[in-house]
Amino acid sequence: MIALHPEDAGYPAALRDLRPAPDPLWIDGDPAVLERPCVAVVGTRRMTPYGERVAREVAAALARSGAVIVSGLAQGIDCAAHRSALAAGGSSVAVLGEGITSFLANARGRRRILAMELRAGGALVSPYAPTVPAQGWMFVKRNALIAALAGAVVVAEAPIGSGALITAADAARLGRPLFAVPGPLGARASEGTNALIASGAARTCLGPDDVARAVGLTPRSAAPMTDPLLDALASGPLDLDTLARRLGLERAVLRPRLVTLVLSGAIVDQGDGRFARGAG
Amino acid sequence: MGAVARTLSCALWGLETALVTVEVDVANGLPHFAIVGLPDTAVQEARERVRAAIRNAGFEFPLRRVTVNLAPAERRKEGTGFDLPIALAILRATGQLTVDPDGLCLGELALDGALRPVRGAMPRVRRALSSGIARAYVPLGNAGEAAALGAETIAFRSLRDAVAHFEGVTRQVPVDVPPPAQVPPPIADLRDIVGQETPKRALEIAAAGAHNLLLVGPPGTGKTLLARALPSILPPLDPDEAVEASAVHSVAGLIDPDRPLLVARPFRAPHHTASHLALVGGGTPPRPGEVSLAHAGALFLDEFAEYQPQVLDTLREPLEEGSITISRAGGAATYPARFVLVAAMNPCPCGHAGDTGTECTCLPDAIERYRGRISGPVLDRIDLRVHVPRVAYEELRDERTREPSAVVRERVCAARERMRARGRRTNAELSIAEVKRHCRLEDSAEALLGDAMRLRRLSARGYHRVLRVARTAADLDRSERITGDHLATALLLRAAA
Numbered sequence: 019m020i021a022l023h024p025e026d027a028g029y030p031a032a033l034r035d036l037r038p039a040p041d042p043l044w045i046d047g048d049p050a051v052l053e054r055p056c057v058a059v060v061g062t063r064r065m066t067p068y069g070e071r072v073a074r075e076v077a078a079a080l081a082r083s084g085a086v087i088v089s090g091l092a093q094g095i096d097c098a099a100h101r102s103a104l105a106a107g108g109s110s111v112a113v114l115g116e117g118i119t120s121f122l123a124n125a126r127g128r129r130r131i132l133a134m135e136l137r138a139g140g141a142l143v144s145p146y147a148p149t150v151p152a153q154g155w156m157f158v159k160r161n162a163l164i165a166a167l168a169g170a171v172v173v174a175e176a177p178i179g180s181g182a183l184i185t186a187a188d189a190a191r192l193g194r195p196l197f198a199v200p201g202p203l204g205a206r207a208s209e210g211t212n213a214l215i216a217s218g219a220a221r222t223c224l225g226p227d228d229v230a231r232a233v234g235l236t237p238r239s240a241a242p243m244t245d246p247l248l249d250a251l252a253s254g255p256l257d258l259d260t261l262a263r264r265l266g267l268e269r270a271v272l273r274p275r276l277v278t279l280v281l282s283g284a285i286v287d288q289g290d291g292r293f294a295r296g297a298g
Numbered sequence: 299m300g301a302v303a304r305t306l307s308c309a310l311w312g313l314e315t316a317l318v319t320v321e322v323d324v325a326n327g328l329p330h331f332a333i334v335g336l337p338d339t340a341v342q343e344a345r346e347r348v349r350a351a352i353r354n355a356g357f358e359f360p361l362r363r364v365t366v367n368l369a370p371a372e373r374r375k376e377g378t379g380f381d382l383p384i385a386l387a388i389l390r391a392t393g394q395l396t397v398d399p400d401g402l403c404l405g406e407l408a409l410d411g412a413l414r415p416v417r418g419a420m421p422r423v424r425r426a427l428s429s430g431i432a433r434a435y436v437p438l439g440n441a442g443e444a445a446a447l448g449a450e451t452i453a454f455r456s457l458r459d460a461v462a463h464f465e466g467v468t469r470q471v472p473v474d475v476p477p478p479a480q481v482p483p484p485i486a487d488l489r490d491i492v493g494q495e496t497p498k499r500a501l502e503i504a505a506a507g508a509h510n511l512l513l514v515g516p517p518g519t520g521k522t523l524l525a526r527a528l529p530s531i532l533p534p535l536d537p538d539e540a541v542e543a544s545a546v547h548s549v550a551g552l553i554d555p556d557r558p559l560l561v562a563r564p565f566r567a568p569h570h571t572a573s574h575l576a577l578v579g580g581g582t583p584p585r586p587g588e589v590s591l592a593h594a595g596a597l598f599l600d601e602f603a604e605y606q607p608q609v610l611d612t613l614r615e616p617l618e619e620g621s622i623t624i625s626r627a628g629g630a631a632t633y634p635a636r637f638v639l640v641a642a643m644n645p646c647p648c649g650h651a652g653d654t655g656t657e658c659t660c661l662p663d664a665i666e667r668y669r670g671r672i673s674g675p676v677l678d679r680i681d682l683r684v685h686v687p688r689v690a691y692e693e694l695r696d697e698r699t700r701e702p703s704a705v706v707r708e709r710v711c712a713a714r715e716r717m718r719a720r721g722r723r724t725n726a727e728l729s730i731a732e733v734k735r736h737c738r739l740e741d742s743a744e745a746l747l748g749d750a751m752r753l754r755r756l757s758a759r760g761y762h763r764v765l766r767v768a769r770t771a772a773d774l775d776r777s778e779r780i781t782g783d784h785l786a787t788a789l790l791l792r793a794a795a
Binding site: 097206257262269273292 | 496661670683687789
């Protein structure tokens with residue numbers, strides 16, 4: 019773990035936009051990734067299957083285009099974005115709202131594993147000294163840091179009152195291009211993002227390509243998905259019977275196809291008998 | 299003047315049995331009554347019961363030095379079944395009985411000389427029969443168990459009855475073999491379950507191959523109904539399975555005296571507050587738990603994630619070995635525990651993750667913690683994991699006839715027939731060598747399996763378990779070769795694709 023001061027070489031230039039800039043900035047991992055174009059993908063902890071899919075697909079496509087995916091390693095959208103970026107072979111940076119050692123000491127389960135993977139495939143970053151434990155008020159500073167680090171911010175899914183909207187406000191204040199993913203009308207989980215679009219504060223995110231261009235990268239999206247099987251999974255994971263019914267296919271025909279797609283990574287087996295679209 | 303008399307009885311540890319010779323020596327000396335040969339507390343207390351029973355039955359308890367030895371003397375003897383043989387041997391040694399009882403004697407004495415039934419009569423009578431002792435003297439309450447096994451069973455109500463029989467005053471006739479019990483009507487029929495084609499197929503595969511099954515779905519989607527339909531498609535009990543399963547129930551004291559032999563496969567559904575003692579057995583002396591009572595049948599654990607994690611982990615040994623050994627300071631007991639595990643759980647604490655219509659209110663970490671309550675080693679032994687979704691209204695209204703359990707059961711029985719031809723009762727019992735020999739894959743299946751292995755979706759254990767399930771899917775289709783669809787079914791049901 020290293021501590022960088024604003025006057026040090028290698029201190030992320032973008033952070034000097036913050037008043038005051040974090041001093042020092044604690045980094046566990048590869049500090050060089052912070053020099054590359056960064057895109058923040060943030061959102062609610064209580065994500066829906068739709069939000070999860072969009073976060074995964076956007077993060078994976080941007081990572082393939084060469085962007086470093088920045089997020090907050092919170093449950094939900096944050097973790098989905100980190101995980102998907104790493105799975106696509108890209109790099110990802112997590113900005114923590116507490117000391118890095120403190121976080122690693124308290125994290126459990128899959129989030130702990132993800133933190134370890136981020137140290138190897140990117141970095142953990144914190145404005146707080148390693149052993150400082152988390153307090154509720156500390157995350158506001160974390161959110162501003164995410165917005166400052168990123169060349170563009172994507173809010174994948176956020177209800178009214180979500181912490182992701184604080185990051186969005188920070189992005190607007192710092193002049194970072196802000197994108198919000200539109201959601202279905204009436205869905206609580208998308209009320210915040212829809213409001214961002216309606217008020218004109220954010221651009222409508224119609225896919226990863228606009229975001230890539232906004233940070234000066236050439237979009238390298240995967241080939242558009244033409245398989246009707248993948249289409250059927252667009253609004254969320256389904257079980258085999260429902261899939262067969264939607265597609266009008268015999269189960270005996272569907273099963274081997276499904277296995278092939280799962281093995282190719284285009285579809286993820288959720289482990290509870292349902293199948294979700296992979297990040298493609 | 300001393301006198302020695304002998305009667306024959308049987309000791310029981312778990313389902314393990316040994317014939318015991320009850321020797322009684324009555325000698326001159328100060329009045330004294332001792333039992334030697336490692337008796338436990340219940341056997342020690344036989345002294346008080348026997349003394350009172352002999353007196354109250356109208357006989358005389360010798361005011362001399364009475365020594366009872368239970369031979370072989372080096373293993374601990376448990377339970378109250380030795381009361382009758384001890385009392386008969388004392389009466390024989392004191393000349394109040396003039397004939398040697400010539401068969402297995404078993405029974406607990408009441409203080410007034412009446413005979414009470416004992417637990418575990420069935421395995422003990424079975425032991426006697428296999429040692430060439432065809433006659434059993436038992437309390438009336440155990441008569442059915444002994445007679446059902448084919449023993450020449452003489453049943454007594456009291457000690458006085460017994461003496462009268464041996465002396466030829468009032469001879470008892472051997473008890474008739476009890477009529478077989480009626481197969482109880484199944485609780486649920488697959489015909490009554492709408493939709494749920496994949497869960498139903500998983501249930502069929504579980505029934506045919508004895509693979510373990512986990513049903514995951516929101517509350518009210520029919521997980522419990524599906525599980526309760528399992529008995530309706532399980533094949534009938536083989537005679538030797540029936541004897542073994544009934545023996546376990548006999549040890550647990552759960553036998554219907556008039557219909558002692560089980561006819562239907564047991565279906566045990568303990569509540570999720572069950573302790574590990576209740577689940578796998580224990581206590582002193584060790585009693586069989588639910589896993590053993592489910593032997594040859596099915597164990598249904600509803601609300602699987604609500605069980606104490608330590609309790610679930612005790613399932614690992616029975617799931618792997620098909621038996622459970624309970625070791626206590628006083629000795630170890632081994633009970634059979636070969637069952638199909640059917641577990642059901644909600645997908646998350648609120649129950650609505652993945653539900654249509656109702657929004658899930660759980661945070662991702664909470665869902666992960668909830669699923670993490672089932673430990674990896676236990677989950678690894680569950681080959682079939684299937685989602686039970688909410689059924690759409692249009693489907694509920696669908697009045698087309700659905701396949702009844704009886705038809706599915708025929709397929710299951712035919713599949714079991716094919717398994718038996720390979721020398722195993724079920725595919726779940728196939729050894730690794732047998733998996734290699736009997737699981738011939740078509741090219742398309744070979745390709746899928748190769749991909750799954752290359753992508754490290756399967757452990758070595760998972761590889762063989764997937765092949766066993768694919769074998770069962772093929773057996774249900776009466777196919778000798780495993781097709782791509784059979785293998786895909788197994789991979790998808792294991793969530794290993």
